[in-house]
Amino acid sequence: MLYKGSCHCGNVKFEAEGQIEGLVSCNCSICQRKGALMWFIPRDNLKLLTPEADQANYTFNKHVINHRFCPKCGIHTYGEGKDPAGNAVAAVNARALENFELESVPVQHYNGREL
Template identity: 30%
Template sequence: MYQGQCHCGNVRLTIARLTETATRCNCSLCHRYGALWGYLTESEVEIQVGESGTEYYSHGDQCIHFHRCKRCGCVTHYSLAPASGSDRLAVNYSMFSAQDIVPVRIRLFDGADTWQFIDE
């Protein structure tokens, strides 16, 4: 099992496997967050939230909910709005230890423009 957490420990993520790749996206939001996304599904991620709680931000078509710890502000994961019908849950690998994510290959996604991977 791999465990990640926000800086203050209020939000904890537990996953059984690492994805082969992680996505570094340059869209207007991910670029600012500096997030490193691993795409899993809701059933694959255990999310424990302490008393400080979480809140989320979404923009544009409101499809994606970017969740952050209300105490320390770390963006821990994103989920898709219920209306999307998708069970994708993306964890931010930056919440995990650097050592744990060494095997994960980082891919660059051009979310700002072409919506293609631009690293090969």
């Protein structure tokens, strides 16, 4: 299925393709504060509809995850990194998706504080 998403002001827009079977809620220092519910997909399944230059990026700790957000409204839309096998992945913030009911899929809690 193809989903459309954006930040609050519409400055950052994207499409994400795949089946949402579950979301991840992480309690690390950044995820807990931003309240994102993440849907992990191959990075190739995420298509930016606005220039990458219209986004801001934040990294911390080991600097291996790029946390992308809108510099105008501040909404976190997705993150980018690599899975344990080295494949490029995107963690799409399901709260930024259009016409998606969060309650329709289970949420797995991840203890990111332990990393």
